[in-house]
Amino acid sequence: xxxxxxxxxxxxxxxxxxxxxxxxxxxxxxxxxxxxxxxxxxxxxxxxxxxxxxxxxxxxxxxxxxxxxxxxxxxxxxxxxxxxxxxxxxxxxxxxxxxxxxxxxxxxxxxxxxxxxxxxxxxxxxxxxxxxxxxxxxxxxxxxxxxxxxxxxxxxxxxxxxxxxxxxxxxxxxxx
Amino acid sequence: xxxxxxxxxxxxxxxxxxxxxxxxxxxxxxxxxxxxxxxxxxxxxxxxxxxxxxxxxxxxxxxxxxxxxxxxxxxxxxxxxxxxxxxxxxxxxxxxxxxxxxxxxxxxxxxxxxxxxxxxxxxxxxxxxxxxxxxxxxxxx
Numbered sequence: 516x517x518x519x520x521x522x523x524x525x526x527x528x529x530x531x532x533x534x535x536x537x538x539x540x541x542x543x544x545x546x547x548x549x550x551x552x553x554x555x556x557x558x559x560x561x562x563x564x565x566x567x568x569x570x571x572x573x574x575x576x577x578x579x580x581x582x583x584x585x586x587x588x589x590x591x592x593x594x595x596x597x598x599x600x601x602x603x604x605x606x607x608x609x610x611x612x613x614x615x616x617x618x619x620x621x622x623x624x625x626x627x628x629x630x631x632x633x634x635x636x637x638x639x640x641x642x643x644x645x646x647x648x649x650x651x652x653x654x655x656x657x658x659x660x661x662x663x664x665x666x667x668x669x670x671x672x673x674x675x676x677x678x679x680x681x682x683x684x685x686x687x688x689x690x691x
Numbered sequence: 692x693x694x695x696x697x698x699x700x701x702x703x704x705x706x707x708x709x710x711x712x713x714x715x716x717x718x719x720x721x722x723x724x725x726x727x728x729x730x731x732x733x734x735x736x737x738x739x740x741x742x743x744x745x746x747x748x749x750x751x752x753x754x755x756x757x758x759x760x761x762x763x764x765x766x767x768x769x770x771x772x773x774x775x776x777x778x779x780x781x782x783x784x785x786x787x788x789x790x791x792x793x794x795x796x797x798x799x800x801x802x803x804x805x806x807x808x809x810x811x812x813x814x815x816x817x818x819x820x821x822x823x824x825x826x827x828x829x830x831x832x
Binding site for chain 2: 624
């Protein structure tokens, strides 16, 4: 029976508790977590062109301006972009799907980009992020669950995490 | 493209064993067999770990008690990469005499015992310097 079954529950969002061992000098090696995605920021509402005058004041009151839009939630266009890029990688590049192979590529530092579905279990997500932190490989959190990620890969099964080894013709590594 | 690939499973890396009798114990990678060997055709490494952690030493302990509490019990094990969890910590202890034997440091029982004793001595002296305190504290789970 492995250690993981007995260890911390991996409460969603409460990542700080997991990586802070007690009884030692925190200042020696600070581990800075990647910032958790901000679920509280309200997505900017869609603006019909006719009501521009009245809604602009509304947005000004809300403190939102088109220039200063924080990229907390990707627009539909960006998700489509990622899907297209993934499609290209599937066609022309090298990749592996699935948790075990993703860890393998992380250990051997062969992966270039890791993509996680949003319903990936939090403990698994933390583990992959930790490995990626050690090996300095970037992780992308896909805006969709494992079913969507599998579909985006063109597969008929669910994919929770995948690792891109060689992007082929795609520029997914540089843009994401 | 920019070389992003950083290999982190190297000698001196502190890891936690996930499976087996020593699950949950902290260990140091002594030697890495990246491609595996003929007996073990998978990536694995030789780790030296703490079977028994040193006990907590308090100020009012006598010298004899401190010596007794600072003892560690060490283990040497060849373990698959999938059964260890790497951490961000390192423990740069000189395990030359342990690692020089290589895979046959664990071949016969005498060699294993001798290597274990050498590793134990190294770990104990490292503990007494007070460095790498994370490594010598038990992982609570």
